[in-house]
Amino acid sequence: MSTFLGMPDVGHAPRGVGHLRGEEPFPAAARKALANAQLRRNIGHATSTIRAKRAAVVGEVPDWEELRTAGRDIKNATMHRLDSYLEQLEANIQARGGVVHWARDAIEANEIVTRLVKATGSDEVVKVKSMATQEIGLNEALEAAGITPYETDLAELIVQLGHDLPSHILVPAIHRNRAEIREIFLREMPDADPGLTDEPQVLAMAARKHLREKFLTARVAISGANFAVAETGTLSVVESEGNGRMCLTLPQTLITVMGIEKVVPAWTDLEVFLQLLPRSSTGERMNPYTSMWTGVTPGDGPQEFHLVLLDNGRTATLADPDGREALNCIRCSACLNVCPVYERTGGHAYGSVYPGPIGAVLSPQLTGIEDNASLPYASSLCGACYDVCPVKIDIPTMLVHLRAEHVDARRAEGRPSPEALVMRAAAWTMSNPRRWALAQRLTRLGRLLGRRRDRISQLPPPLSSWTASRDLPRPPEETFSEWWTRTRGSQP
Amino acid sequence: MRVALFVTCLVDTLFPQVGRATVSLLERLGHEVVVPSGQSCCGQPQINTGYQREALPLIRRHTDVFSAYDAVVAPSGSCVGSIRHQHAMVARRAGDDGLATAAHDVGTRTYELSEFLVDVLGVEDVGASFPHRVTYHPTCHSLRMLRVGDKPLRLLRNVRGLDLVELPAADQCCGFGGTFAVKNADTSTAMLADKMQHVLDTEAEVCTAGDSSCLMQIGGGLSRLRAGTRTLHLAEILASTEPAA
Numbered sequence: 001m002s003t004f005l006g007m008p009d010v011g012h013a014p015r016g017v018g019h020l021r022g023e024e025p026f027p028a029a030a031r032k033a034l035a036n037a038q039l040r041r042n043i044g045h046a047t048s049t050i051r052a053k054r055a056a057v058v059g060e061v062p063d064w065e066e067l068r069t070a071g072r073d074i075k076n077a078t079m080h081r082l083d084s085y086l087e088q089l090e091a092n093i094q095a096r097g098g099v100v101h102w103a104r105d106a107i108e109a110n111e112i113v114t115r116l117v118k119a120t121g122s123d124e125v126v127k128v129k130s131m132a133t134q135e136i137g138l139n140e141a142l143e144a145a146g147i148t149p150y151e152t153d154l155a156e157l158i159v160q161l162g163h164d165l166p167s168h169i170l171v172p173a174i175h176r177n178r179a180e181i182r183e184i185f186l187r188e189m190p191d192a193d194p195g196l197t198d199e200p201q202v203l204a205m206a207a208r209k210h211l212r213e214k215f216l217t218a219r220v221a222i223s224g225a226n227f228a229v230a231e232t233g234t235l236s237v238v239e240s241e242g243n244g245r246m247c248l249t250l251p252q253t254l255i256t257v258m259g260i261e262k263v264v265p266a267w268t269d270l271e272v273f274l275q276l277l278p279r280s281s282t283g284e285r286m287n288p289y290t291s292m293w294t295g296v297t298p299g300d301g302p303q304e305f306h307l308v309l310l311d312n313g314r315t316a317t318l319a320d321p322d323g324r325e326a327l328n329c330i331r332c333s334a335c336l337n338v339c340p341v342y343e344r345t346g347g348h349a350y351g352s353v354y355p356g357p358i359g360a361v362l363s364p365q366l367t368g369i370e371d372n373a374s375l376p377y378a379s380s381l382c383g384a385c386y387d388v389c390p391v392k393i394d395i396p397t398m399l400v401h402l403r404a405e406h407v408d409a410r411r412a413e414g415r416p417s418p419e420a421l422v423m424r425a426a427a428w429t430m431s432n433p434r435r436w437a438l439a440q441r442l443t444r445l446g447r448l449l450g451r452r453r454d455r456i457s458q459l460p461p462p463l464s465s466w467t468a469s470r471d472l473p474r475p476p477e478e479t480f481s482e483w484w485t486r487t488r489g490s491q492p
Numbered sequence: 493m494r495v496a497l498f499v500t501c502l503v504d505t506l507f508p509q510v511g512r513a514t515v516s517l518l519e520r521l522g523h524e525v526v527v528p529s530g531q532s533c534c535g536q537p538q539i540n541t542g543y544q545r546e547a548l549p550l551i552r553r554h555t556d557v558f559s560a561y562d563a564v565v566a567p568s569g570s571c572v573g574s575i576r577h578q579h580a581m582v583a584r585r586a587g588d589d590g591l592a593t594a595a596h597d598v599g600t601r602t603y604e605l606s607e608f609l610v611d612v613l614g615v616e617d618v619g620a621s622f623p624h625r626v627t628y629h630p631t632c633h634s635l636r637m638l639r640v641g642d643k644p645l646r647l648l649r650n651v652r653g654l655d656l657v658e659l660p661a662a663d664q665c666c667g668f669g670g671t672f673a674v675k676n677a678d679t680s681t682a683m684l685a686d687k688m689q690h691v692l693d694t695e696a697e698v699c700t701a702g703d704s705s706c707l708m709q710i711g712g713g714l715s716r717l718r719a720g721t722r723t724l725h726l727a728e729i730l731a732s733t734e735p736a737a
């Protein structure tokens with residue numbers, strides 16, 4: 001089902017560019033990740049630490065539930081008039097000396113940014129941590145055009161130097177521990193001290209030394225954005241390290257790539273989100289650096305500012321009333337940190353830069369369900385994500401909805417899978433009392449399997465994937481219904 | 493009070509002792525239990541696997557069978573969650589508004605066992621006796637869909653002789669998740685491994701919960717390890733009158 005909300009439908013995120021699709025389905029990728037004991041220790045340790053921090057600072061806020069409701073309501077209202085807010089944002093930025101570009105997808109966005117950098121004559125850029133540029137594969141596009149991007153966020157730098165992909169929205173190198181980071185630095189930083197230890201402080205200082213030079217010489221910076229205020233034309237980036245602030249203020253030219261869903265109507269809306277975001281993401285009361293800028297300020301900061309508004313499957317997502325709430329996400333990553341699946345598999349298993357529960361609902365919508373068909377099933381529907389989400393996205397219900405979309409799409413192809421046949425047969429049997437009673441009697445044949453014991457330890461596929469690690473009880477001699485009829489007679 | 497029991501397909505077929513315990517508990521408390529015939533499955537396995545169209549006849553049947561009763565009780569947080577939060581949604585998505593209204597109606601009169609005992613009947617001491625060391629796993633749908641909170645714990649604390657030990661990381665999913673346990677068997681097993689470790693850390697004899705499905709997962713894992721810790725449904729403990737040793 002789709003609804004027109006004033007936005008043109010420009011289709012899904014294209015294949016062959018960016019990082020929204022994995023090479024293999026989730027179960028296969030997860031199996032490999034689960035076998036990596038070091039990875040599981042790293043992620044288990046990191047997520048449990050941050051979960052505790054978040055719970056503590058969220059518990060301090062007496063009106064947390066009201067804030068969550070306000071956050072959700074602002075986002076929902078914005079999405080219903082996204083077209084007009086975006087045009088208002090564009091007009092306000094242009095009035096303040098900035099330039100706004102509209103990119104239909106990753107290919108267009110990469111082309112626009114590459115052209116803008118080339119026009120400055122620079123062959124290198126410094127980058128502020130940004131999910132949108134990871135999504136579109138901007139670094140690869142720049143490198144192909146002979147431009148060297150330098151990631152300046154510490155974790156993003158570790159990922160870049162490790163020729164790796166981010167595995168978490170907020171902590172892209174969450175899958176690495178200190179010893180691994182030390183090795184990467186020694187291998188990849190020409191100026192690293194050979195006596196480098198794996199103390200966090202020492203590693204941070206090494207990165208600082210490595211980056212300082214870049215901040216002072218770079219002429220172009222590329223950032224993402226956490227929020228854009230339509231009524232003022234103001235963009236905002238929140239961060240912890242201050243490296244983003246350097247990029248946003250020192251270079252001559254600033255290019256910001258931002259998903260169209262990041263716009264909020266009014267300046268006062270930031271009051272809500274700047275409370276929700278840091279407590280949900282890093283477990284801090286306030287993030288150390290909040291940068292805000294509006295167009296160009298003569299003589300202060302970048303003198304050239306470009307905003308690239310990215311669609312890449314977002315209007316297609318917006319068109320689905322049961323899926324569009326995924327666009328409300330403020331990328332806090334709280335849902336990743338509480339997710340029992342993410343905690344065990346890590347982010348790479350999801351194959352997209354957006355992992356965890358939000359990735360499982362966002363990636364398939366951005367790419368179209370057929371390209372990420374296994375992701376909506378990568379959840380036990382435990383609901384922990386919904387409980388922590390600062391903008392109350394009902395991720396479990398959306399997962400169930402996307403599973404139905406996937407099954408319906410398959411249905412339309414007309415080739416029922418074995419699973420579909422089983423589901424159909426089960427529904428056919430169970431919706432009729434006589435058939436159901438007969439089927440229950442047949443289940444009793446399972447007693448033969450557990451003949452010698454009270455348990456069944458081996459079943460044929462697909463149930464073999466249950467019995468690979470778990471027993472099943474031997475079916476009882478008498479079902480509950482039979483017992484009831486035998487002892488009480490039948491009832492209405 | 494006249495109570496209609498929705499026994500659930502899993503309990504009916506594989507864990508009849510849980511249904512019998514629910515009946516004996518409610519009758520001991522002085523209530524009349526009826527088991528409407530024609531009941532089978534709430535359709536949750538279909539809904540949560542994406543087969544909403546297949547779930548529709550099951551929802552229709554369930555709604556028909558139970559619409560005549562003022563109170564419906566099921567020994568499963570998960571099935572009650574589906575009835576209360578999914579049935580109307582699926583009917584509406586299929587364009588059947590009449591069914592959606594009727595299903596919603598049944599949902600408002602359907603209770604998970606601990607909710608029914610504490611909220612509707614107002615009892616926390618059901619007169620049970622069970623002299624064993626027990627730990628309680630709050631299943632995800634009881635905890636987060638139904639918000640049963642500490643109701644099951646309040647019931648357990650009033651059981652004579654029962655030594656209740658807190659389960660570490662209790663709110664973490666056991667890894668069952670319906671067809672998730674088969675489709676993502678490796679991840680499900682990894683989640684189960686941690687749950688079992690926490691259960692074994694309590695040195696409890698019995699791990700209990702309000703859902704036979706999650707207990708099938710935890711119990712299936714413990715049985716495979718020959719761990720010696722049993723799983724019992726909350727209803728079985730609350731129905732017990734086993735005298736103190």
Ligand code: SF4
Binds near residue numbers: 280328330331385389
């Ligand atoms: S879905 Fe909610 S919890 Fe998850 S990252 Fe987005 S805002 Fe945070």
